[in-house]
Amino acid sequence: MWRLGIQGARRPPPILRQSRSGPTLLRTRQCAAPTWPVWPAAGHLSPPSTRPLSSTARRHVARSSGPFEPLRPPTPSSLGAPRTARSFRRTRRWGRRLLILTAVLGAGYLLDHQLYASGMARSLRTFGMGLLVAADYKINFRPEPLPLIGSRAEGGIPELHRRSAERLSSLLRENGGLYLKIGQAIAMQSAVLPPEFQRMFARMFDDAPQDPWEDVEKVIREDFGGRSVEEVFGVSFAGVEGKGVMERIARASASVAQVHWARLPDGREVAIKIQKPEIAKQIGWDLWAFKVVMKVYTWWFDLPLYSLVPFITERLMLETDFENEAKNSEVMRELINKEPSLRGRVYVPPVYPELSSRRVLTTEWIEGTRLWDKESLTRPWLGGRGRGSMGVHGAQLDPPDMEAIRRELRENPHSQNLKPERTEWKGRRGKGGLGVSTKEVMTTMIDLFSAQIFKWGVVHCDP
Structure with a gap:
């Protein structure tokens, strides 16, 4: 059993406990200044030392002016009502949607690449470029185009023709196949087109890439x-x-x-x-995309462009x-x-x-x-x-x-x-x-x- 030596009457003692490694000082709310010397009972250890506790020990002792109270475990009522754990339902829901979307897009890409020789991707590319060219003409084909796109400082209407011809030429060459055939048909009638289209579509007669x-x-x-x-x-x-x-x-x-x-x-x-083997797989998608674009242009610009679709479709089918x-x-x-x-x-x-x-x-x-x-x-x-x-x-x-x-x-x-x-x-x-x-x-x-x-x-x- 341990004994405490008291040097002053106003300082309450700290609480010690016995362990195998030696005496251990416990921190309590009611302990005062931790300067008490401690010595063991007679016949067990050496005489007590009068050296005060170190600064490290003092930092671990709490100060309080109230009476000493023993430590008690908290009661359930003092802990308050339990809180429900956070649920990540929205995150999981969007994660599942992302996985499903990724799977659908991957399956669609493989299906398009293997069965249709990228016919669906070519059609989407055609729709995007066709809408871009149509919107550009709808907005800027006027005596005073918008200052941000095709302004007079940039060339006005000729500049509008140039960039539209460049976009269409790039689309036809990138898609290849029947799109090049359509480009050649346009080039054959280039005399009725603006000079910017004539210069750009003259390249349609160059040799196309050959298959292995x-x-x-x-x-x-x-x-x-x-x-x-x-x-x-x-x-x-x-x-x-x-x-x-x-x-x-x-x-x-x-x-x-x-x-x-x-x-x-x-x-x-x-x-x-x-x-070329991909032509047979692409022709259905290519002609469908051509019909959709001509239908949109007919409605948007009030021009009878769709009337040419049946004849051109029949000619292209015979071409293959x-x-x-x-x-x-x-x-x-x-x-x-x-x-x-x-x-x-x-x-x-x-x-x-x-x-x-x-x-x-x-x-x-x-x-x-x-x-x-x-x-x-x-x-x-x-x-x-x-x-x-x-x-x-x-x-x-x-x-x-x-x-x-x-x-x-x-x-x-x-x-x-x-x-x-x-x-x-x-x-x-x-x-x-x-x-x-x-x-x-x-x-x-x-x-x-x-x-x-x-x-x-x-x-x-x-x-």
Whole structure:
């Protein structure tokens, strides 16, 4: 038992407790100045020390002037009424909504990407850009546009045309596919459009990005009953003797299809036009978006734009049917060959129906140049006479060196440029041309379309 030594009569003692590690000073509300010396009972510990408590001990002793009261546990009534724990129902509810929205958007993206080749995303992009252009014209197509957008200091109405043409051109090129075909149709009628649209939409005739070879193989297998490219066209990519050859890289790529060069085992050189696989998945969404935009513009600007939708929709659907294109080509070829004024002036390459399908069109390969390449048309002929290149009447194409091509394929099966360039007509320095006049070319074009309109009643608008 512990004893307390009291040095002064006015100071109440602190409360001590016995523990294994030694005496411990307890803090109470009624303790006064903690300066009391403490010593144990006789016979147990050393004599007490008269040294006062340290400052650390004094800080843990509470001061009070009231009487001493023992510590009591709090009663339930003194604690007050219990409070309900906070419920995060709203947070959990919005969290569930966010998860559901994320799942729906993710599933929609995968569905759109896998089944519709991003057709829904392209349509949403079209709606957004279409509304932006329409709102811009609705607000700023006036003598004094708003100062923040298209003010006179920034160019006024011409600036409005420029940025609208840039927005639409960017949309068409980003969406690709049938949108590029629509852009080309607009460019063909650019004479009735503002100059800003003419300059911007002239780029629509540039080559479009081509699809990889894996997509080409997929289309051919689907259209020819699962047969491979080698089986359909009799070609070999390993340089096998007696087989034909084919280039994996397209010679030209347009909005709907791309063209590959091939030489069949019998020596015929062919142009294989293969439709891009995403076109069939996108065409429904693209035409629906086109109808919606035209309907909104008709209502908003009070213009009969929607009246063009049925005709354009029908034309675009036929544009993706290569069997219809092959039939039209054969009809036009027969009519031209029967017309004395055009026979020998216009040439239509024959179609090989056994190597064609709804998405694959195979025709004879002929050398040529773009109709709007004025320099190639008018520069003098520098290729001599009787050489097998374009412009020589009745001459056959120079056959490629098949031995060299097969040897190259055996060394490198992924060789790309297999077709002979046949640029003799340009001369050694490459400055030659076909040596024809633009007047002769335009006269032939006028005679051709006049015969279609006034004689045959059949018009083929893609020369």
